[in-house]
Amino acid sequence: MRLEPRTKVPFVLVILAPIAAIAASFVLCAGLVAWSGASVLEAYGLLLKGALGSGFALSETFARATPLIFTGLAAAIAFKSRFWNIGAEGQLYAGALIITVLGTGMLDLHPGLMIPILVVTSAVAGALMLLGPVLLKIHFGVDEVVTTLLLNFIVLLLVSLLLEGPLKDPMGLGWPQAEPVIEAAELPRLFQGLRLHSGLLLALLFSVIFWIVSIRTTLGYEMRAVGFNQKAARFAGMPVKRVMIITALISGGIAGIAGFSEVAGMKGNLTLDLSPGFGYTGIVVAMLAQLHPLGVIISASFVASIFVGADAMSRSAGVPSYIADVMVSVSLLCMLVSVLLVRFRIRWS
């Protein structure tokens, strides 16, 4: 058996491959569902209904997708330039932290001014988290995977320290949580009685903006060139180091805004479980989207619907909810295989 590169890739294949990959991952996970004692079809029916079956379900799914679009976009931007930012989780918390400091009473402005300021400051906080790693990489060749990953733990421990100390909510009944942000800092809900908030619109806006930047601007041109072939970009006289720094700052900034969106739109205050690994899931989202800024929207929605649906499934059918994690992982593997099969043909001989 050997793989041969396809010279022409049929368009149908490009469309069908991801659908086939998702179908394959459902089939592969069926065994696991059956093993836990539930009827496979019933369980998947519950999953689908729980993710997309009602207005409430859709609201929950897209509310969950919102931070994933941000973190997925952050990962996609960085990875596209070959900068391996594994630290979106820490950048998210850094953004959330600065929002908590500024938004719980220190600033009190009209929402029309307050929200833009908070968006910018959370982005700055997230971006600063990546400044160190990118400078270390450029000047000393320090591996950014290690530095960004370790920074996650540092930030999380810092947040933990602050939530037990100066930022602890006196009305919080002793729980390690911060005071809620003031009303002017809250992101408005999109529908009455549903948790879906305008952070989603912000996420969509950033995806579209970054897509346009990538294909239309000089910066986007440089970023793609550096990502595809750094040596040739340097040879052609492009400012490779500057492009790397800018890329890192944009990536970190967008992950920081995820923290703002979660605090100001979803939870209302900073807690230690603000993010159930959104930063890491963002990497999966970016890979599923093949690092395309608009693809991130679709893949984040898919991953969110699996998570939300699996929660509903586990409640109703008694299937363990970790199956959601397995399904997301399996779908990523299937997607990688399908990408391979789009590019190559298998020859049995």
Add this chain to the structure above:
Amino acid sequence: MKRSEIDISEKQPASEVVLRLRGITKVFGSLLANDDITLELKSGEVLALLGENGAGKTTLMNILFGHYVADSGSIEVFGQSIQQGSPHAAIELGIGMVHQHFTLADNLSVLDNVMLGTEPLWSLSSNRRSGRLKLEELGERFGLQVNPNACVAELSIGERQRVEILKALYRNAQILILDEPTAVLTPQETETFFETLKKLVSGGLSLIFISHKMQEVLAISDRVAVLRDGRLVSELKTLGASETELAQAMVGRNIELPERKALIAGESVLKLKSVTVKAEEGRPALSSVSLDICVREIVGIAGVSGNGQTTVADLISGLVEPQSGTVELHGEVVNNFTPRNMLHKKVGRIPEDRHSQGVIGDMTLAENSISECYQQPQFSSYGWQNQLNRQRFAENVVSKFDVRGYSANSPVRLLSGGNMQKLILGRVLSGNPQLILANQPGRGLDVGAVAYVHEQLLAARENGAAILLISEDLEELLQIADRIAVIHRGRLSESFPRESISIAELGLLMTGQQKTPTTNNQSTEANAS
């Protein structure tokens, strides 16, 4: 190169066929790499496989050695049909291959390299003593002396090639495939290498010699098979064959050699004054290099690969800065060694490695065509790319420099080497450079594309550019350069006018031999300039 006194073709007619290829066809996508090739190799024979780059020589040999599987056709070795797709099976049957790019582990000794893979992986003991004896015996027999304990990293290119041959002999090869073996050798080393080949043949081996150099083929082979566009177009006895005949068969069309007009060089454009660059990973040092290039002049740098050519190129490209000495462009000392500053100073650069430095394969022809000037106002205003102008510019380059095969919006990686080089030439020459650095501009290109590149360089010379041409191909240098200097271990000789130096003399300089010490020459040149 003369045929030696031991003329192999006049030996007893060796009629036994040791290798038979029948109807070998291999298709890569839309490219027919090998089209129904049938070939025979007789015992004790040297068969030359002649063809341009991309004619299908290497593909055919890779099928024979088991790297690829042919789409159709069969291979017989000593009357036994061979299982395709397995180098192991090929070795078992006595086929040995010396690749163009050596496959040696640099950190291991000669003996370890030779024995690697010949012993079972799980055996606890290694029979090095008998291995060493066998290696020494082989070296003795074929005149391939190498110290078995030497580390491969310390060996010269010629010695490494000997190790590669020994590796095949150690595995009892009866048929040896040599893929462009002389590409890395100096003319003198080539002579010695040919003596070795003759010993191998008299020792009972049959050889397949792959080359695109006609003189070598005429000097060493008994029979020539010429491949063109994947087809076997001609098969003839070497005795009585002429160079023109072979060239015609190989190219299949008439290539007009570019005309070289006699011009009078003008004022100095680039002046290096005792430039020293210290060695770095992947970049050999330069010590006290002086060079002067004038308007309407092509200066060639010859040398065996790895002697500092890359460093000279990187210096002119703005990728490295000198530790001492000065670089002057148009009489001004260059202080800022960055690619952008060099471009700003009207230096056009044709890099050695098209794929890794010259283009960004995943970006389009249009995007690549402006990669050195994308910041100019016609392509970029207020941070936005002007796609219309980019498109127009690219289409202009594509039509003016005859880039064929794909539209301006296709990824560059789809282009063939020749078309990729034309795109790079177009990008460089559109900037109206006053100094052009051409580092191995003809490498890996077919005869027609090389002629095109030379034509463009000569045209640029007529238009008043100064050109620095770095090449390992002495004929290329003698064809178009006005003066030639030789680089050896980071030292550059004085430059010689093309009329006053021969291939043999250049070859001697390339190995570091010289009548007068290098330093004297350099100081005289520095004084003269």
